[in-house]
Amino acid sequence: MLSSLDPRIARLALPDAPAALQPKAAFDQFETYEVFHQKKDGAPFSYVGPVHAPSADVAFLFAKEQYSRRAACSGMWVVPTSAISLTRYVGDQESVYDVVPTPAPEAPGVPAESEDYLIFHLKKRGKAHTHVGAVQATSAADALEQAKRAFGEQRPVVNVWVMRRADVLTSELEDRDIWSTTPEKKYRDAIAYKVQDRIDRFKQEHS
Amino acid sequence: MIDPKKDLLYRLADDQLILGHRNSEWNGLGPILEEDIAFSSMAQDKLGHALQLYSLLHELGEAEPDTVAFTRNAGQFHCCQLVELPIGDYAFSLMRHFLFDHAELLRFEALTASSYEPLAQVARKLKGELKYHVLHANTWIRQLGTSTDEAIEKLQAALDLTLPYALALFEKTEAEPAIIAEGIFIGEDALRQQWLENISRVLSQTALELPDVTTISPVEGGRHGVHTEFLQPLLDEMAEVFRLDPTADW
Numbered sequence: 247m248l249s250s251l252d253p254r255i256a257r258l259a260l261p262d263a264p265a266a267l268q269p270k271a272a273f274d275q276f277e278t279y280e281v282f283h284q285k286k287d288g289a290p291f292s293y294v295g296p297v298h299a300p301s302a303d304v305a306f307l308f309a310k311e312q313y314s315r316r317a318a319c320s321g322m323w324v325v326p327t328s329a330i331s332l333t334r335y336v337g338d339q340e341s342v343y344d345v346v347p348t349p350a351p352e353a354p355g356v357p358a359e360s361e362d363y364l365i366f367h368l369k370k371r372g373k374a375h376t377h378v379g380a381v382q383a384t385s386a387a388d389a390l391e392q393a394k395r396a397f398g399e400q401r402p403v404v405n406v407w408v409m410r411r412a413d414v415l416t417s418e419l420e421d422r423d424i425w426s427t428t429p430e431k432k433y434r435d436a437i438a439y440k441v442q443d444r445i446d447r448f449k450q451e452h453s
Numbered sequence: 454m455i456d457p458k459k460d461l462l463y464r465l466a467d468d469q470l471i472l473g474h475r476n477s478e479w480n481g482l483g484p485i486l487e488e489d490i491a492f493s494s495m496a497q498d499k500l501g502h503a504l505q506l507y508s509l510l511h512e513l514g515e516a517e518p519d520t521v522a523f524t525r526n527a528g529q530f531h532c533c534q535l536v537e538l539p540i541g542d543y544a545f546s547l548m549r550h551f552l553f554d555h556a557e558l559l560r561f562e563a564l565t566a567s568s569y570e571p572l573a574q575v576a577r578k579l580k581g582e583l584k585y586h587v588l589h590a591n592t593w594i595r596q597l598g599t600s601t602d603e604a605i606e607k608l609q610a611a612l613d614l615t616l617p618y619a620l621a622l623f624e625k626t627e628a629e630p631a632i633i634a635e636g637i638f639i640g641e642d643a644l645r646q647q648w649l650e651n652i653s654r655v656l657s658q659t660a661l662e663l664p665d666v667t668t669i670s671p672v673e674g675g676r677h678g679v680h681t682e683f684l685q686p687l688l689d690e691m692a693e694v695f696r697l698d699p700t701a702d703w
Contacts, residue, residue, distance in 0.1 A: 254478050254482065307588070312490070
């Protein structure tokens, strides 16, 4: 049996790893989701990073732990990575809207249903994509064209992300109190554990 | 006769402390990294809740929170037996978390209107965290309770095993009539009813079946100091550092 100084491990009664060769297991990864947070009420949502999760609901839980545990946060959105469309990147002082090709005029026929798309701008490389607003559009390409009309005068815009609002899981307004507890939890920060002087003293005594 | 406020506080605080410690045993051993962090973080929340409640007891004349938490023997604890059971497999710990936190959220929501204002204040402060704990529990019970046969079987077994203990969350003490009469708390019967409605609603969205609770005898005794063989070893392990150095600050 596997022995350990950690009583929790000892209690698990784990078998020792077999000595014989074992096939290496395949990676079993979840889908990725992208996470946007709101630092305080009224601030625009901005990108914080991805999480792996088996569903949007679980992604939301993981996002809360991962990205709001040690930072002020008043709301969160998660969206499957596969639901985001993005433009090419341009230089830091430029606008990607200047190089967006004008889509071909729509073929005559029944117009597609339009729906809400959310638009995110990146102002500078290394910064976070930030929500600038929503447009009504029939496709991601159409949404970019609408965004160019609505937000094209903002610059610089190094890169644009577009996603259907329907693909975004948003935190509920009535649950806003789940975000309100962080500031007084200093014990969650490594810096709150002042042990270096004790370690130094221990080393001195035992050197 | 014990002060009804103290009677209630000891039950609330001991539940939080013991389950917080139990759940912290998953730290580093969780099924996946993100869930490990989430579960450990909630365990830490529970220890924080225990501290706030022990602080209220201290204001009422009881010993310092650390003394109360680390120097009593099992027979002096008022937690229900549900919280002291070993962590088992993840399905067990998740199911216990689901059943316990649903009761806690309702309990603290009701306590926000307590006539005992310091407790009402603490309840208002903790409510947001408990809401998140319940959101976490519901999400996993729905996710896994509608997934593979293996997951459903494990969760059903965990539900069957934990339910008799969970029903004893609502074990009453001799102070119950005074607690209700003085407007400190709505009482265990009212809480149990709301709890059953809430857990039934979530479980009905899964392949899991809630056993008929009218045929189950709750495993009571915890509120009166009667505990399983598992509590004393937990207390010994939890108090190990305190006993080595009661002045240790960490």
